Amino acid sequence: MRTEVRSKGGSGPSAGRGRLSQSCHPDEKAVTKVRALPFTSHARSLYSLIMKTLSAILFVLLFQTTFTFSQQKTEIYIIGNIHDSVPNYHPQILFNILDKVKPDIILHEVDSKGMEEYIKEANPKGNEIKASNQYVQKYPNTKRLPFDFEGRNQYRKDLGMVPTDNLTFRLIDKLYKEEKLSPTESKIYEEFSQLTNRLMKIAEGPPEQFNNSKTDKIAKERQTAQYHRGLLKIVNQRTEFKENYVTKPNQETISYQDGYALMCDFWDTRNKTMAKNIFDIANTHKGQTIVVLTGFLHRYYLIEQLKKLNKGSYTIKEFYQL
Known part of the structure; x- marks a missing residue:
């Protein structure tokens, strides 16, 4: 008997298979x-x-x-220098300091034109450039930049600050030696000379000796006596400085008194400009180590100004505190 399974909705096996x-x-x-x-x-x-x-x-x-x-704050080292090589401070000593600090940037106390001449000079003699050249040979990626008042030398000549500043100083010294200064004026000059001699003695020691706050204080006293009180007072109250003149490049004349007064003002202008230039460079090169090479009589002024300008973006350090 055959049994056939049919799916619903269709007929025949194929329909079932298709449905399945x-x-x-x-x-x-x-x-x-x-x-x-x-x-x-x-x-x-x-x-x-x-x-x-x-x-x-x-x-x-x-x-x-x-x-x-x-x-990571920028680090700034203000290194006060003796510009000329002497037994206690010469290019190798400064190079050793640079090699210890390992700056990314070295700033020189020259303007842009002076920097070009500085680097191109075949046989440089100054401590700073010789040590700097040696450091760059070892660390070729080091940047070197100027930070001084732009066109400073010509500016001083054009306005008559040079040579009236040196001529004024020589005249004061001459009047003192000839005993023509008043007792008060003589005392002013003697105090200034004593400060100068103290700094000269300090400069005979190691660089740490003329790169510290104690020496900075003496340097400030000496420069203040030269440009703001002492010597300026002598110049302003004596007729000799009104009666002696020099001729400027434009053929105009200027008295010792007026030329020296301009030089006194320029001391402040120049230092404030240098500090501002350092500040701008530090802000442009954040997080880097910067060494500023300057005459050690400028050190106190630059540090004071940089502290005033600082908004917490850099720290000022001493090379011997590493």
Whole structure:
């Protein structure tokens, strides 16, 4: 006896098989989709979590790097120098200091034109340039920049400050030796000379001796006596300085008194300009080590001005405190 299975909705075996095929295939897709959906959803969630985590890590790293850089203050070393080589202070001593500090930038007490001549000079003689050249040979990536009042030498000549400053000083000394100064004037000149002699004695020692706050104080007293009180007082109250003249490059004449007064004002202008130039360079090159090479009589003024200008972006250090 033959038994035949028929599917509903069709006739014959082929209809049944077709119906079975149609009914099973969609079920397989359904099963596949049901099984794939949880996997795809999980993968997407995992991918999203990973990306969020990576983004968070990158943000933290970027923030830490930026924060660290912003917290890394510029270091400025004001090194007072004796310009000419002497037994107690010569280019090798200064080079050793530079090699200890390892500056990224060295600033020289010259203007832009002077800097070009400074570097091109075949046989330089000054302590600063010789030591600087030696340092750059060892560390070629070091930057060297000028920081002085632009056109300072010609400016002083054009206005008559030079040579009236030296001529004025010589005349004071002459009047003193000839005992023509009043007792008060003589005392002023003697006190100025004593301060000068103290500094000259200090300059005979190691560089640490003329690069400290105690010497800075004496230097300030001496320069104040020269440009703001003592000698200026003598010049202003004696007729000899009104009656002696020099001729400026433009052929105009200027008295010793007027020329010396201009030089006194320029002492402040020049030092404030130099300090501002150092400040601007420090802000341009943040996070770097800067060495300022200057005559040690300028040191106190530059430090005072840089402290006033500082908004917390740099620290002023001494080379011997490393």
